[in-house]
Amino acid sequence: MQAVRGVSFSLAGGEIVAMIGPNGAGKTTCFNILGGQIAPDSGAVRFAQRPLAGLAAHEIARLGVGRTFQIPATFASMSVRENVQVALLSAAGRSRSLRGLAARFGVAEADALLRRVEMQALAERPCAALAYGDVKRMELAIALAGRPRLLLMDEPTAGMAAKERAALMRLVTTLAAQDGTAVLFTEHDMSAVFGFAQRVLVLHEGALVADASPQAVRADPFVREIYLGEA
Numbered sequence: 001m002q003a004v005r006g007v008s009f010s011l012a013g014g015e016i017v018a019m020i021g022p023n024g025a026g027k028t029t030c031f032n033i034l035g036g037q038i039a040p041d042s043g044a045v046r047f048a049q050r051p052l053a054g055l056a057a058h059e060i061a062r063l064g065v066g067r068t069f070q071i072p073a074t075f076a077s078m079s080v081r082e083n084v085q086v087a088l089l090s091a092a093g094r095s096r097s098l099r100g101l102a103a104r105f106g107v108a109e110a111d112a113l114l115r116r117v118e119m120q121a122l123a124e125r126p127c128a129a130l131a132y133g134d135v136k137r138m139e140l141a142i143a144l145a146g147r148p149r150l151l152l153m154d155e156p157t158a159g160m161a162a163k164e165r166a167a168l169m170r171l172v173t174t175l176a177a178q179d180g181t182a183v184l185f186t187e188h189d190m191s192a193v194f195g196f197a198q199r200v201l202v203l204h205e206g207a208l209v210a211d212a213s214p215q216a217v218r219a220d221p222f223v224r225e226i227y228l229g230e231a
Contacts, residue, residue, distance in 0.1 A: 003029040004040075007208045009201055011150065011182040016173060018197035018214075019186045022227050025203035027186045031152055034184075035067050036060040047150060062091070066148030070155040072139045076128040080119060080138050083127055084110040087145035113141040117171060133164040140172070151176070153185035157192050165189060169196040190228070194218060202227065 004026040011017055019027050032038040033045060036057035045052040052060055061067070074083050088106035114120040117137045122130065130138065136156065143151060156172065157165035169192050176183045187193050193200060193214065200217040202210035204226050210217050217223055 002206050004033065004203075004206045007203070007206075009208065009211055011184060013149065013180040013182055014176055015199065016176060016183045016197055017185075017199045017201060018193040019184060019201045019203065020188075020190075020193055020227065021203035024205075026206040027203055028154070029206075030203065031067075031154055031184075031186065034060075034150075035065060035152055058090075061146055061148075062093070064147065064149040065152065066143040066146050066150070067152040068136075068139050068143050068154065068156060070158050072135050074127050074135060074139060074142070077126065079124050079126055080114065080130070081107070081110050081123040083138060084113055084141050084145055087142040091146040110141075110145075113144055114138075116144065116175060117141045133160050133168070136160065136164075136168060137171070140168075140175075144175070147179075148181055150182045150184070153183060155186055155188065157187060157189050162191070165192055166195070172196070 007026070007030060019030065021027055029038065033040050034052070036052065036055055036059065040053050043053070047060075047063060047065060050063065052063070052065075055063075075086065078086070085106050088109055111120055111123060114123050117140050119134065119137050119141060122134060127135065127138065153172070157168055160168065172183060172185075173196055175181065185197075197214055200210070200212065200214050201208060202217060202220075202223050209226075210220055210223050212220070218228065
């Protein structure tokens with residue numbers, strides 16, 4: 001069985017697109033192909049006309065594809081600022097210099113990124129002491145350290161309270177508009193999908209079954225049958 005087959009779509013700069021579907025639909029596989037964690041067996045992946053298939057994840061990241069994960073990938077023993085500094089080092093191709101440089105590299109740039117995600121007041125706090133919603137904001141700052149033109153967000157609001165979910169998605173929408181960054185996110189919370197996505201992709205059994213506006217997807221009988229239900 002193929003995890004993803006015949007899936008084709010494009011994103012424009014500044015566009016916010018949601019990818020939804022039942023568990024096992026192929027969303028994570030699709031994200032992993034785009035981010036370089038998995039190489040596709042066939043087909044093409046292009047970013048700004050450049051082929052990505054077969055490139056390593058760090059090579060794709062340095063071309064301008066950022067990613068956040070459902071389970072945040074952070075250094076719990078480091079401060080918030082240090083986590084962002086490490087990301088800046090990596091983006092600069094200096095990840096082998098972490099031991100000596102992390103404490104002094106890119107302090108001003110890290111603080112600027114933390115201001116953008118409304119986290120500068122917590123810059124000195126250990127990551128392990130953060131509330132979960134703040135960890136998600138910090139992870140967003142880490143992703144922005146690579147100056148992405150495409151940001152992949154895997155269930156960005158998972159585990160967050162309703163007010164935190166809405167606040168995070170408003171922030172993502174604002175940042176994407178400011179930077180002209182395309183955002184593709186997976187999400188099971190339909191309030192985030194229909195409240196913030198400009199377009200919705202629906203996967204089912206590895207295939208793309210809908211690519212339309214939130215209103216059209218919400219009204220699609222097949223999508224309602226396989227995923228949304230009657231509510």
